[in-house]
Amino acid sequence: MHEIIRQLDEKRAAARLGGGQRRIDAQHAKGKLTARERIDLLLDPGSFEEWDMFVEHRCVEFGMADSKIPSDGVVTGHGTINGRLVFLFSQDFTVLGGSLSETHAAKICKIMDQAMKVGAPVIGLNDSGGARIQEGVDSLAGYAEVFQRNVLASGVIPQVSLIMGPCAGGAVYSPAMTDFIFMVEDSSYMFVTGPDVVKTVTHEQVTAEELGGAITHTSKSGVADLSFENDVVALLQLRRFMDFLPANNKQKPPVRPTDHAWDSYDMSLDNLIPNNPNMPYDMKELILKIVDEGDFFEVAPKFAANIITGLARMEGRTIGIVANQPMVLAGCLDIDSARKAARFVRFCDAFNIPLLTLVDVPGFMPGTSQEYGGIIKHGAKLLYAYAEATVPKVTLITRKAYGGAYDVMSSKHLRGDFNYAWPTAEIAVMGPKGAVEIIFRQDLDNAEKIAERTEEYRRLFANPFVAGSRGFIDEVILPHGTRKRVNRAFAILRDKALENPWRKHGNIPL
Numbered sequence: 001m002h003e004i005i006r007q008l009d010e011k012r013a014a015a016r017l018g019g020g021q022r023r024i025d026a027q028h029a030k031g032k033l034t035a036r037e038r039i040d041l042l043l044d045p046g047s048f049e050e051w052d053m054f055v056e057h058r059c060v061e062f063g064m065a066d067s068k069i070p071s072d073g074v075v076t077g078h079g080t081i082n083g084r085l086v087f088l089f090s091q092d093f094t095v096l097g098g099s100l101s102e103t104h105a106a107k108i109c110k111i112m113d114q115a116m117k118v119g120a121p122v123i124g125l126n127d128s129g130g131a132r133i134q135e136g137v138d139s140l141a142g143y144a145e146v147f148q149r150n151v152l153a154s155g156v157i158p159q160v161s162l163i164m165g166p167c168a169g170g171a172v173y174s175p176a177m178t179d180f181i182f183m184v185e186d187s188s189y190m191f192v193t194g195p196d197v198v199k200t201v202t203h204e205q206v207t208a209e210e211l212g213g214a215i216t217h218t219s220k221s222g223v224a225d226l227s228f229e230n231d232v233v234a235l236l237q238l239r240r241f242m243d244f245l246p247a248n249n250k251q252k253p254p255v256r257p258t259d260h261a262w263d264s265y266d267m268s269l270d271n272l273i274p275n276n277p278n279m280p281y282d283m284k285e286l287i288l289k290i291v292d293e294g295d296f297f298e299v300a301p302k303f304a305a306n307i308i309t310g311l312a313r314m315e316g317r318t319i320g321i322v323a324n325q326p327m328v329l330a331g332c333l334d335i336d337s338a339r340k341a342a343r344f345v346r347f348c349d350a351f352n353i354p355l356l357t358l359v360d361v362p363g364f365m366p367g368t369s370q371e372y373g374g375i376i377k378h379g380a381k382l383l384y385a386y387a388e389a390t391v392p393k394v395t396l397i398t399r400k401a402y403g404g405a406y407d408v409m410s411s412k413h414l415r416g417d418f419n420y421a422w423p424t425a426e427i428a429v430m431g432p433k434g435a436v437e438i439i440f441r442q443d444l445d446n447a448e449k450i451a452e453r454t455e456e457y458r459r460l461f462a463n464p465f466v467a468g469s470r471g472f473i474d475e476v477i478l479p480h481g482t483r484k485r486v487n488r489a490f491a492i493l494r495d496k497a498l499e500n501p502w503r504k505h506g507n508i509p510l
C-alpha cells in the first residue's frame with residue numbers, strides 16, 4: 001500500500017511539473033502564472049478536484065513517443081467560486097506550448113460534457129499555440145469536437161474564456177464561440193495566423209500586439225470584452241463576474257442580499273439632464289446611482305462606447321443593463337454598438353437575466369461608411385434581439401428617443417413590460433431642427449420662420465406626453481425616484497411568463 005501511495009505521489013509530482021522547471025521559470029519571467037497557479041487563484045481554496053491528470057497523448061510521429069508529459073498540456077476538473085460549482089480547463093503552456101492534441105481535446109470535452117449534464121458553467125483559461133503540429137488531423141478533429149460542444153452548450157450553460165497567453169489558430173475559435181472573452185494585457189494574443197504568416201501572405205508588417213493584443217481586441221475588433229493588467233487581476237475579476245451569472249439556463253441568477261434600500265431617492269438625478277438638449281452627460285452616473293451599492297460590471301467598455309452594456313444587481317438580483325451613452329457619438333446607434341448590444345441582450349435572455357434599458361438615442365448613424373458596412377443588417381440584430389427576448393424588460397427614456405432607434409431600444413411595441421420616461425424625454429421621429437428643415441424646406445432661407453417652427457415642433461413633440469397619450473409610455477417618473485420605480489417593476493416581473501412560438505430556431509440577421 002505504502003509503495004503504491006509513493007508511486008501516486010511521484011506521478012502527481014511529475015504531472016505538476018508540466019514541461020519542467022526551466023519552462024515554468026520562463027513562464028514566470030514573462031509575468032505569467034502556470035496553469036495550476038491560475039486555478040488556485042480562480043477557485044475557492046481547496047475546492048479543486050483535478051480530472052485526467054495521468055492522461056498522455058498517443059502520438060508517435062516526430063519523436064513524440066519519447067516526450068509524453070502527464071496531463072498532456074491541459075489541467076481540467078471542477079471546483080467552486082464563492083461556493084458555486086464550475087468546471088474548468090487551464091492550458092499549460094510549458095507543455096508543447098499548450099498545443100491541443102487529440103487527448104488534450106478529449107479532456108476538455110469530458111469536462112464540458114459533465115458540465116452540461118449537471119448544469120454548471122465552463123471556464124477556459126487559454127494559453128495555447130493552437131493545433132499540435134506533430135499530430136496533424138487528429139488535433140484538428142479534437143478541435144472540432146470542442147467546437148461542437150461549445151455550440152451545443154451555447155445558451156444552456158455560461159461559457160467564459162480568459163485568454164492568458166498567445167492563442168493562435170484553432171485556439172481562438174473555441175473562445176470565439178463562448179459567451180465572453182477576457183484577455184490579459186501585454187501577455188495574451190489572439191490571431192488566426194501570426195505576424196510571420198501575415199507578412200508572407202499580405203506583406204503587412206505588424207507586431208503580435210498590434211495584430212491581436214488586448215488593446216486591439218477590446219477596442220478595435222470587439223472580439224474580446226475586457227482586458228486586465230495581469231493574471232492575478234484577471235482571475236480575481238473573473239471570480240467577481242461569475243457571481244452575477246446563473247449556473248444554467250433553467251436557473252435564475254443568484255441573489256445577493258444588500259443593505260442598499262430598494263426605494264432610496266437620489267435627488268442629484270433631477271439635475272442630470274442638461275438644459276441644452278445638445279449637451280452630453282454621463283449615462284454611467286445614472287447607472288451607478290440606481291443599482292445596488294453602485295456595483296456595475298461593465299462589459300466591453302472600450303468597444304463601441306456609444307452604448308454601455310454590463311451586469312449589476314437590483315434588490316440583490318442580477319440585471320443586464322443596456323444604455324445609450326450621450327458622451328460618445330451623441331449615443332447614436334451604429335454598426336458596432338448594435339452588434340455589441342445585440343449579443344449582450346441575447347446572452348441575458350438566454351440566461352434569465354432581466355434587462356434594464358436606458359435610452360437617450362438621437363437615431364442611427366448616417367453615412368456611406370455605415371451603409372456600406374451594412375448598418376441595416378447590423379442594426380436589425382439589436383431590433384431582433386430585443387423583440388425575441390422574453391425576460392423582464394424595463395425601459396427608461398431619459399431624453400432623446402428618435403426615429404427607428406426609439407423602436408429598437410426595448411420600446412413598448414417590442415414587448416417592453418414597464419416603459420418609463422423622465423419628464424425630459426423627447427420621443428419623436430427626429431429632433432426638432434431636422435424635422436423642421438424637412439417639413440419646411442421651402443422656408444429654409446427664412447431664419448426667423450424656421451426658428452419659430454422649430455420651437456413649435458419642440459413644444460408639440462419633444463416631450464413624453466404624445467407617446468404617453470398613446471399608451472406607449474406607461475408612466476412619466478421623476479428622476480430622483482428611479483431606483484424605487486425600477487426595483488418595483490422588476491419585483492412585479494419576477495414571475496413573468498412569456499414564450500415565443502415553437503420553431504427550430506429563428507434566423508437572426510447575421
Ligand code: HXC
Binds near residue numbers: 023134
Ligand atoms: C506543437 C508547439 C506549438 C504547436 C508551440 N509549440 N506551438 N508545439 N504544436 N502548435 C511549442 C514550441 O515548439 C516550443 O517548444 C514551446 O511550444 C513554446 O513555443 P515558443 O515558440 O518557444 O514560444 P513563444 O515564442 O512564446 O511563441 C508562442 C507561439 C509560437 C506564438 C504560440 O509558438 C507559435 O507561433 N506556434 C505555432 C502557432 C501555430 O501556427 N499553430 C498551429 C495553428 S493551425 P519547446 O520544446 O521549445 O519548449 C491550427 C489549426 C486549427 O490551430 C484550426 C481549427 C479551426
